[in-house]
């Protein structure tokens with residue numbers, strides 16, 4: 001059967017393609033891919049060639065949003081920390097007894113079915129909020145069995161729902177109680193876990209929580225170098241709280257991205273620009289942690305750093321699947337413009353997960369992953385804040401969200417074509 005050809009009309013197409021970033025015109029897609037994006041009105045000939053025409057003239061059409069930093073797989077929740085935070089406790093104070101440690105306990109106790117159900121619920125929420133691809137980390141098991149179980153679950157999830165997932169092994173998220181020191185646990189990660197994760201091809205990235213009192217700079221370097229030697233790409237949680245120099249380490253090792261970066265030094269900003277390491281900024285986390293520091297996004301952009309935004313979805317410092325929250329925070333707290341923000345959740349976010357050749361832009365040959373906002377312009381989208389502006393979403397050409405509701409038929413068709421592609 002011939003692939004369906006669809007045409008989308010819009011006065012506000014934000015392509016994220018540097019060659020023609022904003023288009024008042026139309027977009028053509030066929031099957032899974034984009035055929036063309038053009039200004040002006042389509043000719044009779046073009047109109048005759050399509051099977052379907054979608055009128056989004058007063059809406060903003062963007063590449064499907066990409067969330068390049070989430071801790072998707074975890075058991076339980078941590079609303080008990082709210083009272084502590086309101087009483088003034090910091091993230092690191094809570095971390096001593098609870099925090100990640102409490103989520104590790106709950107993740108180890110959870111059944112696979114529970115973890116699957118929870119992740120599916122979150123992915124559904126992400127889709128309804130416009131996200132089409134998500135990076136997903138392990139990191140709440142820390143022992144062999146639970147880490148592998150989490151990563152295998154991440155691999156399974158694209159067979160069950162619409163989003164694509166990019167798997168990251170975050171064994172170095174905290175030191176589990178079975179180990180006496182970060183050094184000892186790092187040996188276990190390097191000698192046992194990295195080869196196992198590689199053998200089963202369970203992760204594209206290895207990530208490290210490089211933070212004072214968690215994994216210090218030298219331990220982080222040891223893990224990162226071993227991961228690189230094993231063939232993984234790198235991501236580093238860097239300079240979130242203390243200015244340890246994790247961003248400089250990420251740049252030295254040509255990591256794909258460094259994340260958080262609220263305490264980054266000027267020198268490391270320049271190092272990141274030179275190495276092309278993407279800065280993945282997580283402003284919803286600063287907001288939720290009730291700290292007043294936001295990463296110096298403007299300084300980074302001026303220095304030539306690639307800046308992406310992510311939700312940091314996790315049970316402790318950002319229990320929020322809605323990437324638009326990070327977009328609002330980037331606007332009102334970091335003073336990024338609507339266009340800088342849209343680039344950061346599309347083209348730059350694709351770069352942060354090494355998928356920039358296929359997603360994150362509306363241009364010929366790219367996957368037809370498209371998010372439509374019920375907003376006539378990018379400025380209106382960021383101005384009308386605090387609501388879900390997403391009305392329609394296409395994933396690999398399938399119209400999976402229609403007028404704010406998931407189309408189970410379109411998702412089923414997407415999953416069938418994924419199964420077909422595997423055979």
Ligand code: IZC
Pocket residue numbers: 071099100103209237314315316317
């Ligand atoms: O569970 O607290 N920062 N990891 C590093 C987190 C936040 C997630 C958590």
Ligand code: ZN
Pocket residue numbers: 069071237312314
């Ligand atoms: Zn994180």
